Amino acid sequence: MRLETIETFVFGNPPPRHGGRYFIFVRLTTACGITGVGEIYNATFGPDVVTAMAVDMFTRQFEGADPHHIERLWRQSYGAGFTQRPDVTVMGVLSGLEMACWDIIGKAADQPVYQLLGGLVNPRLRSYTYLYPPAGDVYPEPGAPSVYDDPDLAAEVAVQMVDKGFTAVKFDPAGPYSIYDGHQPRLEDLTRSELFCKRIREAVGDRADLLFGTHGQFTVSGAKRMARRLERYDPLWFEEPTTPENPADMAEIARFTSVPVAAGERLCTKHEFARLLEAGAASILQMNLGRVGGLLEAKKIAGLAETRQAQIAPHLYCGPVVAAANIQIAACSPNCLILESIGTFDGPYMSCLKSDITWEDGYVIPPTAPGLGVELNDAVLAASPYTGTELHLTMDPHPVTP
Numbered sequence: 001m002r003l004e005t006i007e008t009f010v011f012g013n014p015p016p017r018h019g020g021r022y023f024i025f026v027r028l029t030t031a032c033g034i035t036g037v038g039e040i041y042n043a044t045f046g047p048d049v050v051t052a053m054a055v056d057m058f059t060r061q062f063e064g065a066d067p068h069h070i071e072r073l074w075r076q077s078y079g080a081g082f083t084q085r086p087d088v089t090v091m092g093v094l095s096g097l098e099m100a101c102w103d104i105i106g107k108a109a110d111q112p113v114y115q116l117l118g119g120l121v122n123p124r125l126r127s128y129t130y131l132y133p134p135a136g137d138v139y140p141e142p143g144a145p146s147v148y149d150d151p152d153l154a155a156e157v158a159v160q161m162v163d164k165g166f167t168a169v170k171f172d173p174a175g176p177y178s179i180y181d182g183h184q185p186r187l188e189d190l191t192r193s194e195l196f197c198k199r200i201r202e203a204v205g206d207r208a209d210l211l212f213g214t215h216g217q218f219t220v221s222g223a224k225r226m227a228r229r230l231e232r233y234d235p236l237w238f239e240e241p242t243t244p245e246n247p248a249d250m251a252e253i254a255r256f257t258s259v260p261v262a263a264g265e266r267l268c269t270k271h272e273f274a275r276l277l278e279a280g281a282a283s284i285l286q287m288n289l290g291r292v293g294g295l296l297e298a299k300k301i302a303g304l305a306e307t308r309q310a311q312i313a314p315h316l317y318c319g320p321v322v323a324a325a326n327i328q329i330a331a332c333s334p335n336c337l338i339l340e341s342i343g344t345f346d347g348p349y350m351s352c353l354k355s356d357i358t359w360e361d362g363y364v365i366p367p368t369a370p371g372l373g374v375e376l377n378d379a380v381l382a383a384s385p386y387t388g389t390e391l392h393l394t395m396d397p398h399p400v401t402p
Contacts, residue, residue: 001108003065003101004031006058008051009376011319012386014348018132020393022047022386023319023352025376026054028100030067036103037376039321041290042092043392053093067101070296074098078269078293091268091293098294099325099372106371113325113372114332117299121334124363125327127341128168128211130317131157149173151196155203162208165362168236168338169204171196172213174226178396182219182243186402190229197233209236212259216240216266217400220249227257237262237284237313247279254281262286265315269293273301277308284337286315289325302333311337318392320345320353324372327357331366339364351380 009025024040024047042050061076077094078084106113114120131154133147147154151173158169173196175189185193193212200210212235218226223241230238238259242249244266254261262284267273268291276282285305287298302312312333314326323342330336341364342349345357354375358365367373 001034001066001068001104002031003028003058003062003067005029006055006062008054009381010047010051010386011352011381012384012388013319014351014384016132016348018349019316019342020318021388021390022392023321024050024054024096025319025321025352025381026058026096026100027376028058028062028067028097028104030104034104034107036067036100036107036371037321037374038096038099038103039290039319039325040092040096041288041318041322042089044089046389046391047386050093053089054096057093058097062097062101067104070098070101070294073101074294074296086267086269086272088266088268088291092291095290095292095294098296099289099321102295102325102328103371110370112331112367112370113295113328114366117295117329118332120331120366122331122336122366124365125330125336125339126167127339127359127362127364128170128209129161129166129341129343131161131169131171132343133157134160149192151192151199154196155199158200158208159203162204164344165360166208167362168209168211169200170211170213170239170340171200172215172239174214174217176396176400177215177217178398178400180399181215181217182222183217183400184219184222185217185226186400190226193226194229197230197235201233211235211237211239211262213239214241216243218242220252223253224256227253227259231258235259239263239286240265247276247281250276250281251279254283260284262313265291265317267292270297270300270304274304277304277310283308283310285310285312287312288315288318288322289329290318290322295325295329298329299333302329302335306335311335313337314339316340316342320350320357321372321374321376323357324367324374327364327366328372352377352384
């Protein structure tokens with residue numbers, strides 16, 4: 001078996017755009033006609049640049065190779081050009097190609113990928129959802145009522161999600177995050193964040209865990225001030241309390257608070273996660289399968305986490321092919337805590353696939369189909385290309401000041 005061709009797709013995610021403005025997919029085909037799909041989570045460059053990178057990496061490192069040779073292909077790509085260190089752009093592209101290889105391997109073996117990475121451990125995967133606006137676009141107009149800064153509206157949406165079956169909800173009300181983080185939280189940010197936890201806890205009681213996110217906004221002292229406000233509401237985690245560059249800083253926060261620290265959505269490779277674990281910076285690891293280095297790398301990270309009594313909670317703010325890969329790794333990892341869902345995996349978000357992701361009463365059910373268990377819908381992809389100029393995510397270009 002050998003890899004022969006690559007196709008790339010940039011899907012303009014339709015409103016309400018849960019998961020981002022666009023998704024970047026690849027499809028690899030072998031000389032014997034087996035196809036495999038992958039997704040690249042790369043938010044640093046425009047999607048057309050990223051697809052060109054994918055074609056270049058495939059042509060240099062993957063074309064003509066046996067897709068079973070994951071370790072060899074990974075090392076060739078990781079070491080290309082004498083870089084050989086964690087690079088978020090390289091790893092995003094490599095993740096998508098590696099993911100597609102696993103899809104091919106699973107189809108060739110007529111097995112789900114999780115069966116080839118240790119076998120099924122978790123037949124049901126607990127999931128959580130972000131609190132999205134109850135109606136309309138995920139990017140509200142300025143001045144409009146918003147679930148992102150209105151604690152009472154957030155509590156209403158949280159009840160709706162819990163009534164659907166979710167046993168955990170995530171929110172991040174701590175104010176704007178900028179390219180100049182970490183900053184010291186304003187008193188209004190501390191008060192609003194505490195009120196979010198209070199209102200949502202009052203609304204859902206002990207039916208759901210609260211997952212508090214910050215997008216790495218704060219200085220160490222600022223994160224400690226925030227954690228002190230949150231502890232009385234017993235959240236399941238305090239997500240990325242400070243910027244991800246320095247695990248020692250995050251470890252200081254982890255030692256300060258009783259709230260478990262979760263982190264990792266911006267990290268890539270086992271090396272960055274090993275430093276996180278060695279520092280004691282986080283006990284919940286949130287690797288994104290479209291960025292971290294692919295499925296085998298994620299499995300290695302899950303193994304590292306086991307040695308420190310840490311758990312994994314695969315991150316998802318991108319498309320449904322990464323969601324499918326997350327499900328595969330969660331299904332075969334005994335230390336999987338919870339899986340991020342984009343709602344209940346329905347509606348416009350799933351329109352780019354021919355297949356479904358099964359969500360039942362708060363749990364995702366791993367598929368029994370071979371490979372990743374999903375296929376792209378070419379007609380929908382062709383009808384909805386991304387035509388914008390903004391990146392997948394944007395941050396405030398101005399400092400956050402009192």
